[in-house]
Amino acid sequence: MRWHTISVTILCLLQWKSNGELTRPRREGDTRVVQLSLQRSKVQDPVARDRQRIMRRSGTVQAELDNLRTLYFFNASLGNPPQELRLHLDTGSSDLWVNTAGSSFCKSSNEACDVSGTYTANSSSTYEYINSRFNISYVDGSSAQGDYATDSFRFGDISIDDFQFGIGYKSSSQQGILGIGYPENEVQVARSGERPYENLPTRLLADKHIGTNAYSIWLDDINSTTGSLLFGGVDKSQYRGNLVTVPVQKVGSSYREFFITMTGLDAGSKSIANDMALAVLLDTGSSLTYLPNDLATSVYQAVNATWFERSQLAIIPCDQALSDDSITFHFSKPASISVQLRELVLPVVSANGRSPKLDDGRRACLFGIFPSGKGARVLGDTFLRSAYVVYDIANNEVSLAQSNFDAKPSGSNVVEIGAGKNQLPDATVAPTPVAAKSGLPVSGGAATSSPLKWKHLGLTFILMLVSSASKGF
Template identity: 50%
Template sequence: MKGLATFAASAGLLWACSEGLTLSRRTNASPKVVGFPVVRKSVPNPLKRDQLRRRSGTVKATLDNEETLYFANATLGTPAQTVRLHIDTGSSDLWVNTATSALCTAKGKVCTAAGTYSANDSSTYSYIASDFNITYVDGSGASGDYVTDNFTLGSTTLKTLQFGIGYTSSSPEGILGIGYQLNEVQVQRAGKSAYLNLPAQLVSDGLISSNAYSLWLNDLDASTGSILFGGVDTDQFQGTLATLPVQSESGGQYGEFLLTLTGLSFGDTVIAKDQAQAVLLDSGSSLTYLPDAMAEAIYDQVSAQYDSQEGAAYIPCSMASNSTTVGFTFSSPTIQVSMDELVIEISSSSGRPLTFSNGERACLFGIAPAGSSTPVLGDTFIRSAYLVYDLANNEISIAQTNFNATSNNVVEITTGTAAVPSATAVQNPVTATAGATNEAMAGTVTLGAGGTATATSKAKSGAMSTMPQMKLTALAVTLGMLYAAM
């Protein structure tokens, strides 16, 4: 996970929509939009953070932006208990730590900064069940109770919002999952019906008209960004929004924000074209994880050195000033990501900067190989895109972001089937045929009549670490090549 942005919460932009969505400005009333600032928080090792957070299987708020993680400040209970929550579009549950957990009582008091929740100290707490249990790829996660209590974000308060308490946890940060309800832990693990998570509850309470929200993380150097539930800020993006369908999963269900990546470029150099690669949009992931062949090709272009032990690449920090951009194409819209958004300063555990053996300062590169996992577009991509997540209609609208916007023009997303203002549906969007196994990476893709892509030649698959033919292995950065500068 990357940086945290701060989402400033303003009343009125959250609303529900069961059919389609229409964005319109109200003339006689404030728009039903809930917004809050998002704050960015620095993380010493964003790669390790991602490894801990990637799950197995699969109001205006200000977002704090601290290098690699995006957070919102909220309160739970009566009287209010303050918690800092990591904004995560890749999961769907809100959960927080309790102060009495082994993690939070251990030496170092690692939970102090993010805050904790005590059910016994809240007069409005209500117990539901002891089946909250979320697990990530490496076995880390949290488990405990599902409960309800009052939840306040910015100036908006929801009563009896359901969330999890981590009595056992391996992460000091609470998580605010705002994805599809189908992806909730009690649905996936306990086989129960979905509950109203934050976006759905905002709709149910009439605070927004549609289960939709927009995300603006701002650039890597900015301290804050914003999220708008039920609205769009047209001053925070350039040009027009392009609307793409979310790719459904087995049985035609929607559980994650999967788009189809059709092309990748570095400046005028085409890295991949005519692709049909499913990629997951995940604000909870600091880095972007691409199919191995794509990652290798990008590394060749930027002279990145891959460390197979870490599963990441390092790059001279001076590359941040390179004016060439990496282009991500989704059928027709292309989002350009500048190098200064992909070059991430890191340091050793002692706080000293890292250097290559020649003394040049080393930075983490914001693109890593996905291996056998589903490719992920994390914060190193999302910062350059303005995204509208329409859960009601299973669509994502996307545009090039407008960094450091100084004005606002908030428009409400209402119910209906009309297009989003300043948005156009992409014609004949490609449907993904390659997913976690990175199929069709080296193949030719033929577009069918409906825009469906089909691989017609050889595939290139497998994890980076099992591909000795790749040029990256010759560039592998051993631990001895990177060291803390004295």
């Protein structure tokens, strides 16, 4: 593989470490790897976050990167002197967005934004105002508005001057977001029809920190405190077998989001669907996986889960986590990802620490696949934990392999992705890719009825679940 021609190539590796400290990796040749620790924080009510915070996918910014067990975040800073932030990564949006201490949400409670941090423009000597057209609309009617600005952005050993981001003076979320999707999905593009600016992946390429606009994500299993995001490269120790490359599907006439074609679904040895050509969205910012109603119902029947219409919850006996069964998602051959059932069984507890019970006395857990209704079909964190995914914006491709849950930092094998086509190490290109025939948004964003309206809502889910447990949910 040909290395980037600049004298020093930087692969930006954001890797999870439980101590949350920045470490210096080894150097090989003229390649420098910047390793930044990510941390993992439990959320109290993640499903509700999904229900409240998802915005219209017409170019507006999503809220948080979390799954049913945790929030995924890393530390960064904006401004001079640096103002420390805890940011959530999101492949489904494309803007960096932060709260200001005086925002409507942060002022609603003395500690509402203490953990995630806030940004004060007047406290930075390098702040520059752009305009006041940063505007996020949510399906539930809530919104966030504020300014676009530029300032110095730092994470790990990387420092980027004049980096564009949004400031939320009115908001409904305490979490800062770092969207790393297609520039065409930026707020100013879809809302105002402006040209895209250089968001983080694009800027890292422009500043010659990476050789191509691509990154890989490994979330590891449901109980792990490890995972990584690697800009410009892959870690071959974090997946099994070879990566399989499939094309991203266009939304209208352009590439905006990471839709790929799902062709089949198995539950254990039983085929639930085949010969499909369904567009599904890979979205790390969505806690759950959302499938067409009929597919979700078939999965429930196969794994002994139940959908409760009144409470809009999928419930499964917690002891199903002991099963060796798996759900297999098929894409353009030979791409497929198997998700073990234990990765889909999500424990919940009440405020007093008790677990809700089913009528037969068994503990009740949440099941990580929900029906999508009329909205977009989404493969969220309950799927993505089992997959190693390469998001190749430069070539409009996604590559998938089975996650290696046994990967250790000491055994990492980071390889740069070269510029151009077919530069991904040890990847097999799907020889006969299937084009999606259904499931794509009608216009530039997903339908406003998307199940992602469940995304990032600070749910009263635990209270709902406990109070409903004795009433058949």
